[in-house]
Amino acid sequence: xxxxxxxxxxxxxxxxxxxxxxxxxxxxxxxxxxxxxxxxxxxxxxxxxxxxxxxxxxxxxxxxxxxxxxxxxxxxxxxxxxxxxxxxxxxxxxxxxxxxxxxxxxxxxxxxxxxxxxxxxxxxxxxxxxxxxxxxxxxxxxxxxxxxxxxxxxxxxxxxxxxxxxxxxxxxxxxxxxxxxxxxxxxxxxxxxxxxxxxxxxxxxxxxxxxxxxxxxxxxxxxxxxxxxxxxxxxxxxxxxxxxxxxxxxxxxxxxxxxxxxxxxxxxxxxxxxxxxxxxxxxxxxxxxxxxxxxxxxxxxxxxxxxxxxxxxxxxxxxxxxxxxxxxxxxxxxxxxxxxxxxxxxxxxxxxxxxxxxxxxxxxxxxxxxxxxxxxxxxxxxxxxxxxxxxxxxxxxxxxxxxxxxxxxxxxxxxxxxxxxxxxxxxxxxxxxxxxxxxxxxxxxxxxxxxxxxxxxxxxxxxxxxxxxxxxxxxxx
Numbered sequence: 211x212x213x214x215x216x217x218x219x220x221x222x223x224x225x226x227x228x229x230x231x232x233x234x235x236x237x238x239x240x241x242x243x244x245x246x247x248x249x250x251x252x253x254x255x256x257x258x259x260x261x262x263x264x265x266x267x268x269x270x271x272x273x274x275x276x277x278x279x280x281x282x283x284x285x286x287x288x289x290x291x292x293x294x295x296x297x298x299x300x301x302x303x304x305x306x307x308x309x310x311x312x313x314x315x316x317x318x319x320x321x322x323x324x325x326x327x328x329x330x331x332x333x334x335x336x337x338x339x340x341x342x343x344x345x346x347x348x349x350x351x352x353x354x355x356x357x358x359x360x361x362x363x364x365x366x367x368x369x370x371x372x373x374x375x376x377x378x379x380x381x382x383x384x385x386x387x388x389x390x391x392x393x394x395x396x397x398x399x400x401x402x403x404x405x406x407x408x409x410x411x412x413x414x415x416x417x418x419x420x421x422x423x424x425x426x427x428x429x430x431x432x433x434x435x436x437x438x439x440x441x442x443x444x445x446x447x448x449x450x451x452x453x454x455x456x457x458x459x460x461x462x463x464x465x466x467x468x469x470x471x472x473x474x475x476x477x478x479x480x481x482x483x484x485x486x487x488x489x490x491x492x493x494x495x496x497x498x499x500x501x502x503x504x505x506x507x508x509x510x511x512x513x514x515x516x517x518x519x520x521x522x523x524x525x526x527x528x529x530x531x532x533x534x535x536x537x538x539x540x541x542x543x544x545x546x547x548x549x550x551x552x553x554x555x556x557x558x559x560x561x562x563x564x565x566x567x568x569x570x571x572x573x574x575x576x577x578x579x580x581x582x583x584x585x586x587x588x589x590x591x592x593x594x595x596x597x598x599x600x601x602x603x604x605x606x607x608x609x610x611x612x613x614x615x616x617x618x619x620x621x622x623x624x625x626x627x628x629x630x631x632x633x634x635x636x637x638x639x640x641x642x643x644x645x646x647x648x649x650x651x652x653x654x655x656x657x658x659x660x661x662x663x664x665x666x667x668x669x670x671x672x673x674x675x676x677x678x679x680x681x682x683x684x685x686x687x
Contacts, residue, residue, distance in 0.1 A: 267391020301354020
């Protein structure tokens with residue numbers, strides 16, 4: 211009778227929300243809160259955050275339309291331009307290494323501001339570069355550092371402020387804005403010189419810096435730092451003045467207090483058995499995303515089309531026409547179909563795109579098939595980019611922001627982001643010399659990886675996801 215009474219008390223009392231003890235989440239009490247609406251504060255905060263994602267996209271998209279003009283104006287060789295293009299990823303790796311700790315120390319909001327200061331300085335340095343000078347590469351390095359920090363903190367911030375029923379779609383707006391940033395650079399770069407293109411890159415930096423003064427800090431970061439009242443106040447702003455936040459606030463507090471009993475982890479502590487699953491999934495998705503070759507296409511789309519005998523301008527416009535709608539479709543489907551189905555479809559599509567692209571280069575050597583080669587190149591790039599935009603572009607970042615508990619989020623998130631940018635550096639530096647390589651094998655491996663290892667996180671709170679994947683509190687019950 212005593213046990214039954216206690217069970218009924220737990221059922222009827224909203225104060226007891228989580229019991230975080232096992233790896234499979236069998237003792238994790240799930241919340242039955244009704245879906246939360248997209249409030250004006252939540253929407254505005256997300257838009258300010260993804261201004262940084264637009265900067266990320268514009269930095270990546272700058273290389274392709276600017277290549278010819280910069281090489282002519284500044285007398286750059288192919289090797290020198292490859293260094294300029296790839297040094298962005300060197301800076302991004304440095305930024306990624308530091309991103310987690312900075313975000314923990316300064317908070318998510320002001321870490322975004324710091325990243326945009328570096329990006330702003332970088333764009334101005336490129337704008338005023340003359341000939342082959344250290345200022346050109348230093349500017350690109352600064353932008354790289356800024357977007358390395360941004361690539362971690364933006365999805366984490368959005369995931370931490372959004373309710374579970376909107377988290378996937380809102381977090382994937384990060385990828386949508388990256389795609390829009392790339393697309394704007396590709397389209398505008400067709401008709402304006404590269405210096406003006408660099409000047410345009412400063413605009414979203416300034417917009418985000420100004421917008422940060424009007425958005426709240428992450429309630430989960432505030433909770434982690436013991437600022438309980440501020441955390442609840444921010445949560446109320448984000449969910450709406452009349453929203454009932456008690457249950458969600460208590461859930462965050464219970465989980466955070468449980469994790470506070472654990473020591474902060476460093477990078478080497480991540481390799482403990484309890485974190486293995488999260489780490490394998492986070493790192494694995496980033497490796498597969500990058501070695502599928504996406505940044506090779508983003509950085510050097512013009513070179514691909516020219517090498518295949520196709521108009522670079524028409525190809526760039528076609529890429530934009532495909533990329534944006536498919537990214538929007540991914541945002542809309544994220545919280546409907548779930549993460550896993552979108553990843554599977556995306557991986558199959560990128561595999562086909564790489565196959566078409568590889569065949570197009572092989573056909574260049576056959577006289578009777580030369581007319582088919584440019585068409586296959588265009589189809590391959592469009593299929594790859596559309597499929598990538600649907601899932602593989604944004605979902606690894608969404609999952610990264612969901613699976614790591616807050617006591618390891620800074621170290622684990624930094625490691626995963628570094629892995630992503632290291633893969634990007636390898637691809638972008640060597641792509642001009644390995645133009646005829648194809649990566650369909652990596653894309654096929656992605657299908658198997660998602661099917662076997664990646665969990666579905668749709669419709670679950672961050673605390674539920676993290677407790678089910680990491681047996682962190684097994685000895686604390």
